[in-house]
Amino acid sequence: MSRRYLVRRLLLLIPVLLGVMLLVFGMVFLSPGDPISRLAGNKPLPASTVASIKASYHLDKPFVVQFLYYLKGVLHGDFGQTFTGRSVSDIVRERFPVTLKLAIGSFAIEIVLGLSLAIVAAMKRRTWIDSTILVTTLILWTIPTLVLAFVLQYIFGIKLHWFPVAGVTDGWMSYVLPCLTIGALSAASLGRLGRSAILDNMTGEHIRAANARGLPPRRVIGRHVLKNSLVPIVTIFGLDLAYLMAGAVLTETIFNLPGLGNALVTGIRTQNGPLVVGLVMLSSIFIVFSILAVDLLCARIDPRISYE
Amino acid sequence: MAEPVLEVDDLHVEFRTEEGTVNAVDGVGYKIAKGEVLAILGESGSGKTVHARAIMRILDSPPAHITAGQAKLHEVDVLALDEADMREVRGAKIAMLFQDPHSALDPVFTIGDQLHELLQARRGFSKREAKTMSIELLSRVGIASPEERLKAHPHELSGGIAQRVMVAMAIALEPEVLLADEPTSSLDVTVQAQVLDLLGSVVEETDMAMVLITHNLAVAVGLADRIAVMYAGRMAELGPAKDVYASPKHPYTAGLLRAIPDIDVREERLPGIKGAPPNMLRLPSGCAFHPRCPLADERCAQERPPFEEVVPGRWTACWHWDEVTR
Amino acid sequence: MSRPTSTVEGAAGLVDEVEQPTATLWSDVWRKLKKDNQFRVAVVMIAIFMGMAVAPQLFFTKSLDPAQCHLEDTLQGPSRAHWFGTDLLGCDYYTRVVYGTRTSMEVGLIVASLTMVIALTLGGAAGYFGGATDQVISRFADIFFCVPTLLGSILLLSLFNTGGVAIVALVLVFFGWPDMTRLVRSTVISGKRRGYVRSAETIGASGGRVLRRHVLPNGIAPVLVFTAYIVGGAVAGEASLTFLGVGLRLPAISWGLQIQIAQTRFTAAPYLLFFPSLFLCLFIGAFVLLGESIRDALDVKMVDG
Numbered sequence: 001m002s003r004r005y006l007v008r009r010l011l012l013l014i015p016v017l018l019g020v021m022l023l024v025f026g027m028v029f030l031s032p033g034d035p036i037s038r039l040a041g042n043k044p045l046p047a048s049t050v051a052s053i054k055a056s057y058h059l060d061k062p063f064v065v066q067f068l069y070y071l072k073g074v075l076h077g078d079f080g081q082t083f084t085g086r087s088v089s090d091i092v093r094e095r096f097p098v099t100l101k102l103a104i105g106s107f108a109i110e111i112v113l114g115l116s117l118a119i120v121a122a123m124k125r126r127t128w129i130d131s132t133i134l135v136t137t138l139i140l141w142t143i144p145t146l147v148l149a150f151v152l153q154y155i156f157g158i159k160l161h162w163f164p165v166a167g168v169t170d171g172w173m174s175y176v177l178p179c180l181t182i183g184a185l186s187a188a189s190l191g192r193l194g195r196s197a198i199l200d201n202m203t204g205e206h207i208r209a210a211n212a213r214g215l216p217p218r219r220v221i222g223r224h225v226l227k228n229s230l231v232p233i234v235t236i237f238g239l240d241l242a243y244l245m246a247g248a249v250l251t252e253t254i255f256n257l258p259g260l261g262n263a264l265v266t267g268i269r270t271q272n273g274p275l276v277v278g279l280v281m282l283s284s285i286f287i288v289f290s291i292l293a294v295d296l297l298c299a300r301i302d303p304r305i306s307y308e
Numbered sequence: 309m310a311e312p313v314l315e316v317d318d319l320h321v322e323f324r325t326e327e328g329t330v331n332a333v334d335g336v337g338y339k340i341a342k343g344e345v346l347a348i349l350g351e352s353g354s355g356k357t358v359h360a361r362a363i364m365r366i367l368d369s370p371p372a373h374i375t376a377g378q379a380k381l382h383e384v385d386v387l388a389l390d391e392a393d394m395r396e397v398r399g400a401k402i403a404m405l406f407q408d409p410h411s412a413l414d415p416v417f418t419i420g421d422q423l424h425e426l427l428q429a430r431r432g433f434s435k436r437e438a439k440t441m442s443i444e445l446l447s448r449v450g451i452a453s454p455e456e457r458l459k460a461h462p463h464e465l466s467g468g469i470a471q472r473v474m475v476a477m478a479i480a481l482e483p484e485v486l487l488a489d490e491p492t493s494s495l496d497v498t499v500q501a502q503v504l505d506l507l508g509s510v511v512e513e514t515d516m517a518m519v520l521i522t523h524n525l526a527v528a529v530g531l532a533d534r535i536a537v538m539y540a541g542r543m544a545e546l547g548p549a550k551d552v553y554a555s556p557k558h559p560y561t562a563g564l565l566r567a568i569p570d571i572d573v574r575e576e577r578l579p580g581i582k583g584a585p586p587n588m589l590r591l592p593s594g595c596a597f598h599p600r601c602p603l604a605d606e607r608c609a610q611e612r613p614p615f616e617e618v619v620p621g622r623w624t625a626c627w628h629w630d631e632v633t634r
Numbered sequence: 635m636s637r638p639t640s641t642v643e644g645a646a647g648l649v650d651e652v653e654q655p656t657a658t659l660w661s662d663v664w665r666k667l668k669k670d671n672q673f674r675v676a677v678v679m680i681a682i683f684m685g686m687a688v689a690p691q692l693f694f695t696k697s698l699d700p701a702q703c704h705l706e707d708t709l710q711g712p713s714r715a716h717w718f719g720t721d722l723l724g725c726d727y728y729t730r731v732v733y734g735t736r737t738s739m740e741v742g743l744i745v746a747s748l749t750m751v752i753a754l755t756l757g758g759a760a761g762y763f764g765g766a767t768d769q770v771i772s773r774f775a776d777i778f779f780c781v782p783t784l785l786g787s788i789l790l791l792s793l794f795n796t797g798g799v800a801i802v803a804l805v806l807v808f809f810g811w812p813d814m815t816r817l818v819r820s821t822v823i824s825g826k827r828r829g830y831v832r833s834a835e836t837i838g839a840s841g842g843r844v845l846r847r848h849v850l851p852n853g854i855a856p857v858l859v860f861t862a863y864i865v866g867g868a869v870a871g872e873a874s875l876t877f878l879g880v881g882l883r884l885p886a887i888s889w890g891l892q893i894q895i896a897q898t899r900f901t902a903a904p905y906l907l908f909f910p911s912l913f914l915c916l917f918i919g920a921f922v923l924l925g926e927s928i929r930d931a932l933d934v935k936m937v938d939g
Contacts, residue, residue: 019777144870155338
């Protein structure tokens with residue numbers, strides 16, 4: 001990867017990161033009306049709380065200053081105070097492990113299942129195996145997370161009693177259904193897109209040329225086809241990682257896992273504005289860095305990307 | 309001709325599509341000897357590339373199917389070999405050069421990786437041996453600072469250099485036959501000449517037989533010992549280069565030659581060949597060229613002329629071959 | 635003495651292969667589509683849903699009537715009289731689920747059309763004009779792209795405590811526009827590289843005109859496919875948002891709302907959850923099938939940003 005590309009990409013990070021934070025912050029504090037009532041919803045707040053919010057967000061100052069103070073806070077890991085008195089960072093620290101476990105489980109499923117499906121479908125192209133995989137992944141892709149969570153919960157939890165349907169009390173067993181929910185859906189999309197990427201590459205001229213040199217098929221596919229297909233696959237996978245929070249919100253709610261997604265929904269239900277803002281801000285920042293990581297990784301894999 | 313290295317006999321390749329079956333290669337045959345350069349001239353759709361890929365057996369099948377014919381390397385018909393044996397043949401006995409070096413080289417690996425891989429996989433070289441050999445090969449094809457170049461990726465190389473790398477890979481296993489499919493068509497004109505010279509010297513040094521596929525008459529005449537002309541999947545004419553150029557025996561060849569602008573002659577319009585290239589799904593009856601041919605008659609429309617030796621060393625598929633003038 | 639320079643093509647009156655524009659003749663496309671089973675199924679399904687959305691009464695019968703609410707019939711399972719059972723108030727559930735179609739159709743179509751307009755305008759401009767225009771638009775797209783649609787929508791909707799189809803749709807568009815915009819931009823950029831744009835420009839067509847008449851029609855294929863997917867995504871998004879409590883509120887009728895209400899009675903009366911979920915999946919599925927069939931017919935390779 002050329003150094004110029006690296007530098008350019010890192011420099012690009014800053015305006016995007018600032019822009020994202022400005023967007024999230026602006027949604028709350030820039031829109032017409034009183035931000036405090038927006039944050040609190042219809043709940044009446046004690047005067048002391050109102051005063052402390054005014055102070056911590058510097059609401060008497062102009063917007064730009066507000067934002068800069070907030071920025072400073074974030075750089076120190078401070079995402080604000082919630083109405084319940086706890087800091088957002090504390091809640092994050094507390095809830096993070098659950099969401100992390102959910103993430104790891106889901107990604108394991110996504111990679112293993114998704115890649116296998118992609119490879120098998122591409123290799124067995126035009127056979128019934130390929131068609132079955134295509135149909136299954138299409139169906140899975142169609143089903144929203146919302147529905148799949150309940151379906152899995154019902155079939156495997158309530159009817160068959162194989163797995164717990166709520167809470168984290170059963171160790172890793174509690175995570176099976178939720179991880180399957182997120183993992184199966186992303187595996188379906190990875191499988192389909194991976195399959196097209198592999199197929200596209202298999203018919204490329206350089207593959208034909210490699211075959212014309214008499215290289216063994218295992219090498220041609222295992223090395224050439226795979227590495228060339230890696231960029232779209234890594235991209236999708238990276239984006240799924242980034243968007244995990246969105247999936248986690250629904251899954252943790254339905255399976256009652258005490259993670260970050262659940263905290264977000266609780267925040268909504270209790271009209272705890274600062275919590276919601278903090279979590280969304282955190283997710284967005286995480287996404288910015290994930291995208292950066294994906295871009296840099298892809299540039300490593302395919303040097304054409306960083307070539308001037 | 310001394311014993312031919314490669315003998316192609318009555319090769320037929322069909323493409324089966326939704327819209328119908330195309331006879332992309334419809335009875336192609338020729339012989340080529342050691343150290344000889346045979347140019348195959350034809351426009352796109354004439355079947356020249358397809359026939360080469362058929363010999364190498366790298367056609368996508370479906371939709372392509374080799375339905376008849378033989379391609380004998382010495383006495384062995386490579387079309388009848390099983391896949392494992394054919395893999396041995398590819399690169400080591402018959403090698404192929406592709407048109408666009410930037411598509412034919414894998415973009416995510418370095419030149420070195422690709423060269424080493426070839427030597428390690430096919431010849432069991434160790435990493436160090438492969439590296440030494442690669443440097444030697446690159447020098448042989450005229451690439452300066454070869455050790456540097458090994459670390460480069462294909463997109464960092466110019467077209468000319470990239471094509472030289474492909475030549476290096478093609479000759480690495482010392483094949484007997486080289487099928488060069490439009491090796492200079494995607495290169496700048498100035499670079500074309502260099503690469504052609506390179507190919508010429510490679511043939512001289514190694515006594516390789518080279519089938520040079522091209523749509524460019526100049527390239528053909530410049531390098532080839534013999535020229536074959538293909539039209540609509542069929543052979544139209546075959547003979548020594550100078551003879552074909554001086555006195556063609558097929559109206560299509562004559563038309564091509566007539567269309568070359570002569571700098572000394574002042575012309576109002578470039579004479580083209582009237583009509584359009586044939587629709588391969590619905591070829592004309594009889595001789596495929598007859599709708600565009602100034603010499604065509606009833607017989608041409610009814611009976612397909614056989615490709616035969618009309619004069620020693622001169623083959624043609626035309627009922628009126630003796631009336632053809634330049 | 636002259637050097638022979640002609641190519642065979644030149645002599646034969648053929649121009650070297652000009653890359654054909656991606657859009658095949660529309661009549662060919664239509665013919666292919668008509669024969670495709672995926673397309674037929676999709677069209678039938680969408681037509682049925684349209685009917686349900688526009689004139690739900692058509693799907694009612696004597697016993698299946700929304701007005702037929704009898705409290706004593708509360709929470710009965712599916713039966714001949716009530717295909718989908720009854721809800722808490724004793725109302726026929728089937729009719730309520732059918733009613734939900736309208737909301738989804740509205741959300742889906744509003745989001746799809748608005749997103750398409752924005753994407754074509756911004757994406758087209760960014761791709762065609764390049765330079766500063768491209769940089770500015772792309773940076774904005776990058777920024778919005780980093781806020782996930784679901785989370786951003788949750789935030790925005792929870793701050794402005796109003797519901798309503800229009801608001802939800804607008805919010806979804808607010809966060810969802812970068813995706814298709816990038817797609818249009820890539821398509822335009824790769825379209826630009828092809829010959830026909832340069833020929834149009836040589837004749838003197840203005841930038842805007844070239845964009846409209848030449849680049850866009852040929853790039854329309856992936857956009858159509860993506861739009862179909864967007865309808866599905868928007869409907870799923872609305873259902874999720876409503877389920878979480880930030881989307882539509884009562885007395886609106888939405889599948890998301892029905893699922894949310896059904897959640898508490900999941901074990902006792904699973905059918906309450908099942909039927910709206912089924913409709914949701916079928917609705918999304920119909921549009922996904924539509925997208926897939928268009929993709930097959932146009933042989934679209936989705937250009938990735």
